[in-house]
Structures are given as structure tokens and as C-alpha cells.
Amino acid sequence: xxxxEKSLSRRAFLGFSTWIIGGIxxxxxxVPGLIYIVxxxxxQAKKEExxxxxxxxxxxxxxxxxxxxxxxxxxxxxxxxxxxxxxxxTENNRDYIAMSNICTHLGCRxxxxxxxxxxxxxxxxxxxxxxxxxxxxxPPRPLDQYEVKVEGNSIYIKVT
Amino acid sequence: MITRISDWLxxxxxxxxxWETVFLRKVxxxxxxxxxxxxxxxxxxxxxxxxxxxxxYYVPTPDHAYDSVQYITTQVPAGWLIRGLHHWGASAMVVxxxxxxxxxxxxxxxKFPREITWMTGVIxxxxxxxxxxTGYLLPWDQKAYWATIVGTKIAxxxxxxxxxxxxxxxxxxxxxxxxxxxxxxxxxxxxxxALLVLTGIHIFLVIKIGISAVPKRGE
Numbered sequence: 001x002x003x004x005e006k007s008l009s010r011r012a013f014l015g016f017s018t019w020i021i022g023g024i025x026x027x028x029x030x031v032p033g034l035i036y037i038v039x040x041x042x043x044q045a046k047k048e049e050x051x052x053x054x055x056x057x058x059x060x061x062x063x064x065x066x067x068x069x070x071x072x073x074x075x076x077x078x079x080x081x082x083x084x085x086x087x088x089x090t091e092n093n094r095d096y097i098a099m100s101n102i103c104t105h106l107g108c109r110x111x112x113x114x115x116x117x118x119x120x121x122x123x124x125x126x127x128x129x130x131x132x133x134x135x136x137x138x139p140p141r142p143l144d145q146y147e148v149k150v151e152g153n154s155i156y157i158k159v160t
Numbered sequence: 161m162i163t164r165i166s167d168w169l170x171x172x173x174x175x176x177x178x179w180e181t182v183f184l185r186k187v188x189x190x191x192x193x194x195x196x197x198x199x200x201x202x203x204x205x206x207x208x209x210x211x212x213x214x215x216x217y218y219v220p221t222p223d224h225a226y227d228s229v230q231y232i233t234t235q236v237p238a239g240w241l242i243r244g245l246h247h248w249g250a251s252a253m254v255v256x257x258x259x260x261x262x263x264x265x266x267x268x269x270x271k272f273p274r275e276i277t278w279m280t281g282v283i284x285x286x287x288x289x290x291x292x293x294t295g296y297l298l299p300w301d302q303k304a305y306w307a308t309i310v311g312t313k314i315a316x317x318x319x320x321x322x323x324x325x326x327x328x329x330x331x332x333x334x335x336x337x338x339x340x341x342x343x344x345x346x347x348x349x350x351x352x353x354a355l356l357v358l359t360g361i362h363i364f365l366v367i368k369i370g371i372s373a374v375p376k377r378g379e
Contacts, residue, residue, distance in 0.1 A: 029206070029209055029210075029245075032238035032241050032242065033209065033213055033238075033242065035237045035238045036213055036216075036236055036237060036238040036239055036241075036242050037213070037216060039236050039237035039238065039239070040235075040236060043235070043237065076217070076228070076231055076235075077224070077227035077228055077230065077231040077235075078224075078227075
């Protein structure tokens with residue numbers, strides 16, 4: 001019993017140890033719990049594939065043409081079909097651009113207004129020209145474009 | 161800093177008195193068997209935390225139950241760990257509360273004035289078994305399905321009222337989506353509420369009355 005006053009008492013030591021062990025156990029559950037909750041936000045499998053939209057003959061030069069196609073999408077344990085709507089535009093039947101119909105403002109779907117020659121988004125009056133550039137309204141950037149290739153008569157876009 | 165905050169709180173709500181009553185109370189000289197109740201509480205906390213986490217992905221319908229459990233186990237990061245803790249914790253829970261009860265019986269700790277503590281403990285044992293029974297169905301695999309066929313059949317064995325009990329437990333003639341949904345509801349709402357309330361009473365009484373000493377030879 002040397003200097004019991006200064007050294008750690010048995011009671012204090014046990015109390016301290018309880019806190020440490022309890023803390024480690026709590027952390028041992030909290031950290032995996034956090035990883036478990038946020039996990040799927042960062043584990044979406046990104047795959048790239050070329051998807052055929054349709055024939056080049058459908059596209060009239062000077063007018064954006066709407067193509068729809070379905071792609072398979074894996075969300076959690078469910079595989080479902082997701083519909084993609086893509087506007088294809090060409091001026092010369094050689095160079096094509098493919099634009100998503102999703103407004104760059106807040107994700108509503110734009111539609112082509114033929115007599116005004118503009119894309120219009122009904123949610124907040126966003127307006128884009130035939131190449132997808134912002135004409136007026138709140139959209140912060142032009143319509144997103146897909147990478148396009150033409151093989152024979154078929155138009156393909158790269159979906160990521 | 162921490163001392164100042166705890167002093168500030170103590171002058172207002174007097175938490176130190178509560179702390180001393182709960183954690184620094186005087187107990188007789190006892191042995192390790194007296195830790196079984198605390199161990200049950202510890203595992204119960206584990207079950208609550210991991211159970212809440214499992215509901216983030218689990219879907220209690222025949223279409224999705226099995227697939228969502230597989231998703232948790234194989235796809236979600238640390239999902240295997242959370243499910244594993246809940247799975248093994250369930251078995252540990254049953255074993256611990258049972259041993260806890262055996263200790264109380266052998267030491268005669270259920271006697272006056274602790275009868276109410278004992279009675280709430282008996283109900284808590286039934287609640288834990290209820291948790292085990294309802295939770296067993298939720299993965300919706302072959303084992304879950306047939307175990308619940310058998311379990312609900314056993315519930316249907318009493319004469320006269322047996323068939324009615326079976327129908328109520330299954331929510332109909334057959335084991336179905338209704339059965340899965342009600343087992344889930346009971347497992348995550350009814351039983352947890354009952355467990356928390358009764359555990360509260362049980363622990364309150366343990367602290368209020370104090371625990372019994374190890375009986376001496378000849379007592």
C-alpha cells in the first residue's frame with residue numbers, strides 16, 4: 001500500500017474502465033451503423049452502354065425529334081425498366097446532337113413547342129432553343145447531352 | 161468546462177441525485193450471476209439499435225421481404241454485421257433472460273417484497289419469446305415460412321378456441337402477406353413498446369426495493 005492517496009483508486013479505475021469499454025462498444029456499433037445508412041448512396045454500380053434510339057430517317061433536319069427507349073436499372077434489390085426520352089437534333093444529317101428532356105433547373109421534363117421552335121419547361125417557365133441553349137427562365141445551363149454515334153441508319157447514345 | 165455544464169444542469173434539475181440513486185446505490189455483496197439482468201439490458205439495447213437500422217432497408221411484403229434481406233446481407237456495406245448482430249443478439253437475449261430467471265428462482269429473489277418485480281419479469285420473458293417468434297418469420301425464407309406454419313399450428317392446438325386463435329395469429333386461414341405484415345407490426349411496434357414500459361417498471365422496482373443478497377446456508 002504505497003501512496004494510495006496519489007495512485008488511482010480501485011473504484012476510480014473501474015469507473016474509468018467502464019466508460020472506456022462502453023465508449024468503444026458504442027462506437028463499434030455507431031460507426032458501422034453510419035456506414036450502413038449512407039452506404040447505398042455511394043455504391044451505385046455505374047455501367048456504360050450504347051443504346052439504340054432509332055433510325056436516322058426519323059430525324060428531320062432543323063427540328064428536334066423525340067425518341068424514347070427503355071433501359072434496365074438496378075435499384076436496391078429491384079430491377080426495373082426506366083424510360084429515357086431523348087431529343088435528337090441535326091442540321092445536316094451528318095452531325096447529330098442528343099439532348100436529355102430533363103430540365104437543368106429542377107428536373108421536370110421539357111417539351112418541344114413546334115410553332116415557337118423552343119423547348120419549354122412547364123414547371124418554372126424555362127425556355128431552351130433547338131440546340132438546348134438557355135433562352136430564358138431559371139435553368140442554369142443548357143440541356144444535358146449524350147454522346148452520340150451513328151452506325152448505318154441507327155442512332156446510338158451512350159448511357160452511363 | 162464539462163464540470164461547469166454538469167454543475168449548471170445539477171442546480172436546475174438535480175441529475176446527480178438520480179445518477180447516484182441509479183448507478184451508485186448500495187448493493188449487498190453479490191456475485192457475477194447478478195450481472196445477468198444488466199447483460200439482458202445491454203443486449204436489448206443492441207437489438208433496438210440494430211433493429212431500427214434493419215427497418216431502413218427491410219420491406220415486410222412477400223414480394224420484397226426475402227430480397228430486401230438478401231440485399232442487406234450481401235449489398236449494403238456493414239449490412240451483414242448489423243443483421244448478424246440482430247440475429248445472434250436474439251438468441252443471446254433468450255439465453256440471458258432465461259439464465260436471469262433461473263438465478264432469481266434459485267436464490268429465491270422473487271419472494272416478498274419483490275413479487276411485482278418477478279411478475280413483470282415473467283411477462284418480459286414472454287415478450288422476449290414473442291420477439292423471437294415474430295422476428296423468425298421476417299426473413300421470409302424456407303426456414304422462416306415452415307417454422308411459422310408449425311408455430312401457428314401449435315397456437316391452434318387448444319380445443320374449441322384453437323382454430324380461432326390460429327386464424328387470428330395468421331390473419332386468415334393461410335400463412336400469407338397478412339401474416340407477414342402483422343408479425344412485422346407486432347415485432348417493431350407492439351412488443352418494443354411493451355418491452356420498454358415493463359423494463360422501466362422492472363428496473364424501477366429493482367432500484368426502489370434494492371436487490372436481494374445471496375441467501376445463506378439454512379435460510
